Amino acid sequence: MRKKLFTGSFVLLIVLLVAGIYYPLPYFVTEPGMAKKLAPIIHVENGYKEKGNFMLTTVRMGRANIYSYLEAKMKKYEEIYQEDMILGKEETQQEYNTIQLYMMASSKMNAIDVAYRKAGLPVQYKYKGIYVMQVLPGMPAEGALRLGDRIYKVDGHSFPSSKEFIDYVGRKKAGDRVTFTFSRNNEEKTVSLTLKPFKDDPKKVGIGISLVDDKDIVVDPKVKINTADIGGPSAGLMFTLEIYNQLTKNDLTKGYQIAGTGTMDVDGTVGPIGGIEQKIVAADKAGAEIFFAPNEKGAKNSNYRAAVKTARDIHTKMKIIPVDTFDDALKYLEKLPAK
Known part of the structure; x- marks a missing residue:
């Protein structure tokens, strides 16, 4: 009898331990990620080589279970966030990931733009349509369009930018029907929707989507950036430095291991990011000597x-360098003595 009781208790304990791994809590946990060398993932055609390295830095994030939650409570550079602090209202994990990947794509495009223009090379864009980034509840697009759909025709018309798209729809009246041609999972689809006034601005009509441009950047020499499933815009500054360094003869790394973070606007402005403390830890572990913040x-x-x-x-020996613009980083590196 005691043996059966012991066996039953042991099995129950195992079930509870396993359940603790797979049962998600309404929290996310972040921790130091990695410092990844950029030369292997960015390739400018016939670009120059470098002696040192530029590195992007990341924060690792995942939904918490009981074990990761308790671990984060005990570790200084792990953070716990309530679910609604990460995901927007009615936003799913998949939608969040899609937005993060788009932000990464936008970050790469801005980096290419800034680097090529700084190197004195022309930059052009090929507009392809718009991406649906949000569908508003209670509006016509709900149930018809999804986050990530690419709309490239309206009533059979293509447009050179999202502004013309918005202007075309905006000239219509509530009750008018508009046909949208879009792609989803590489399949062409069409849907006709009746325009409706927005609740917060009844004078405006629409279908209830937030959108961003879908466009390709055209440059010569060609450049490829392979970021796989890394998301977010925070590597913009480091992308720009790596691309510019491959475009120009003088090696800006000068033999150093250089990490950093920051968004990149098309005017060269460096913007703030989240998780800077964790990125400092990641860069230090990777042996970075300089960090742009x-x-x-x-x-x-x-x-x-x-x-x-x-x-x-x-207690790191890594030098922390403040930057507001891409030019700030360039000026620092140009004055840096070679190793």
């Missing part, structure tokens, strides 16, 4: 100040 024009709670505080806390 968004300065945010000297704001008290800037990424740069948080990065400096973390660097002191982990």
Whole structure:
């Protein structure tokens, strides 16, 4: 009898332990990710080689289970976020991932634009349509269009930019029907929707989507960036530095291991990102000697100040360099003595 009781209790314990792994909590956990060398994943046709390395830095994030939640409670550089702090209202995990991948694609495009123009090379765009980035509940697009759908014709017309698309729909009235041609999973589809006024602005009519341009950047020499499933816009600055370095003869790395983070706007502005503390830890573990951090024009709670505080806390010898623009990073590297 005791043996049966012991066996039953043991089996129940195993079931509970396994359930703890697979049962998700309404939280996300983030931790230091990796510092990844960019030369192997960015290739400019006939580009110049470098002695050192530029590296992007990442934060690893996943939905919490009981074990990862408890571990994060005990570790200094792991963070716990409530689900609604990561996912928007009624946003699914898949939709979040899709948006992150689009933001990465946009980040790469901006990096190419800034790097090529800085190198004195022409940049052109080929507009292909728009991506659906959000579908508003209660509007005509709900149930008909999905996040990630690519609309490339309206009533049989193609447009040179999203502005013309919006203007065309905006000239119509509530009750008018409009036909959209779009692709989903590489299949062409069409749907006709009746325009409806927006609740927050009844004077405007539409189908209820948020959209972004779908376009290709055209440059010579050609450039390829293979980021696989890495998402988000935070590698923009480091992409720009790596592309520019391959385009120009003088090696900006000068033999150093250089990590960093920050978004990149088409005007060369470096923007702030999340998880700077965890990225400092990741860069230090990878042996980075220099780290570029968004300065945010000297704001008290800037990424740069948080990065400096973390660097002191982990006793790294890595130099933390504040940057507001791509030019700031260039000026620092140009003055840097070669190893």
